Amino acid sequence: MKLQMKIRSMFSNPNCLLSQRNRHQLLVTLLVNIATFCHGLGAGWISPVMRDLQTENSPLPFEVYVNEISWIGSIVGIGSVVGNLLAGLLQDRIGRKLVMYGIAIPYTSFWLLIYFAQSVEYLYVGRFLAGMTGGSSYVVLPTFISEIADANIRGRLGSMILLSVNAGVLTGYVVSTNVAYFTAPMYIILLPICYFICNFFFPETPNHLIKKNKFLEAERSFRFYKNIQKDDQHSMSEFEDLKAQLIKEQDLRGKSLTYQDFINRPAFKAYASAFVLLMSNQFSGSFCVTTYVADIFTASHTTLDVNMCTIIIGVMQIVGNYVTTLLCDKYGRRILMLVSTSGASLCLAAFGIYTYFAQLYDLTSVGWLPLFILSLYVFLCNIGLVGCLFVVLVEVFPNKIRTAAVSTFVVILSFTVFLTLKMFPICVALWGISVTVWCCSGFSLAGFLYFLLFLEETKGKSLLA
Known part of the structure; x- marks a missing residue:
């Protein structure tokens, strides 16, 4: 009896993701993140494969050289830029849902090109298309999730985007090391098809429908995502408030949105925080490690099996993101950013020290380090x-x-993805792994100092403010 009461109490808690009000929001978030899982799977799968393509055991009928490997790794960033721009231009015009349908097409094409590759150009085009899927997802999915989620769970649902990417990366690591090159695409290609079908089961966001003056559809959408009945007067008053605020905002935007809205103090402060956030994210080497993890472990002189190390890194990505979903709405974003940047800086500095001395001394006794x-x-x-x-x-x-602003900065993020993925193997070749990761450590430290001094907490912030 007590157990039943505890369960009932837990499900009645408005912060519980499985409560009656939140469960549709959670379910839809999980379904749309099949796309980000797919993107992560492709990114994780390619990392060990790139190492194999440079050996005599390559599964492909053509040779792949170091310079071509750097293009295979980095061209995903160019595809992301194109995906960012397309999604940014289309999501307000044709709706979030139609853009989300389109995400499945380039990703399916990616695996077809991987399977039928006859030259390195097939891999270039495939990675470009994979980048389009990721770039589009990173624009439309945060917008979609933020518009369907209640403020008290928005952080947890939003952080699932990267959680699902990292789950895909881990799956990609496992698949690439245990499944034959030509076997994997035949099964993985079913995932974007499932994602496409799942999109039929939920409506467009109420925010977009209100902006298109489709108020009846918007009301049905609101009731679906909040999992409420039409006779719930309190909840429907929320819809009326949302409707009034969006209509007012749209009227103001249509009449008075000028360049001055982009050059005032709050806007510049937001630009600075967003810029430092993106630079810290990319130049700390977070995505480079995911992409070149097998090569990094090889360069570190570790005595452990590289494939095993790669899979463990994939697991740690998921654990980290899962912790984010638990703590993001409870303790806020700022403290997590401070812990993350300071810790990353220290770890990269330590890794650089280890690899530096590993070239001079025999450190096999601590090869696990x-x-x-x-x-x-x-x-x-x-x-x-x-x-x-x-x-x-x-x-x-x-x-x-x-x-x-978000669309612009996501495009900048994609450019930096391309830049860092292209530069990282070149920097390692010119400077060595130690100096390269020390530079990344410096960027992380700079991010920590900025967040400590200037970043404001955004937990619970209304998106209508």
């Missing part, structure tokens, strides 16, 4: 810099310029 340091680094990165990235990016901007 690179795995420990990188695992801790990945965990700390994912509790803030990665896990809270899109949550903070959406919340930091004033409502009036949010759509344009």
Whole structure:
């Protein structure tokens, strides 16, 4: 009896993701994140495969050289830029749902090109299309989730984007090391098809429908996502408030949105925070480690099996992101960003010291240390810099310029993805792994200092403010 009362009490808690009001929001968030899982799976799968393509055991009928590997790794960033721009231009015009349908097409094409590859150009085009899927997802999904989620669970639902990406990365690591090159695509291609079908089971966001003056559809959408009946007067008053605020905002935007809205003090403060957030995220090496993890472990002189190390790193990414979903709405975004940047900086400095001395001395007795340091680094990165990235990016901007600003900064993020993925193997070749990770450590430390002094907490912030 007591157990039943506790369960009933837990489900009646408005902060519980499985409560009656929140469960549709959670379910839809899980369904749309099949797309980000797919994107992560492709990114994780390619990392060990790139190492194999450079050996005589390559599964492909053509040779792949170091310079081509750097393009295979980095061209995903260019695809992301194109995906960002397309999603940013279309999501307010044709709706979030139609853009989300389109995400499945380039990803399906990616695996077809992987399977039928006859030259390195097939891999270039495939990675470009995979980047389009990721870039589109990173624009439309944070917007979609923020518009269907209640403020008290928005952080947890938003952080699931990166959680599902990292779950996909881990799956990709496991698949690439245990499943033959030509077997994997035949099964993985079913995932984007499932994602496409799942999109039929839930409506467009009420926010977008209100902006298109489709008020009856917007009301049905609101009731679906809040899981309420039409006779729930309190909840329906929320819909009327939302409707009034969005109509007022749209009228103001249509009449008075000028360049001055983009050059005032709150806007500049938001630009600075968003810029530092993106630079810290990318130049701390978080995505480079995911992409080149097998090569990094090889360069670290570890005595452990590289494939095993790669899978453990994938696990730590998921653990870090899961911790974010638990702590983001409870303790806030700022503290997680501070812990993440300071911890990442220390771990990278330690990893650089280890690899420096590993070239001079025999450190086989502590050959496990690179795995420990990188695992801790990945965990700390994912509790803030990665896990809270899109949550903070959406919340930091004033409502009036949010759509344009977020879209712009996601494009900048994609450019930096391309830049860092292209530069990282070149820097390792020129400077060595130690100096390269020390530079990344410096960027993380700079991010920590900025967040400590200037970043404001956005937990519970209304997106209409």
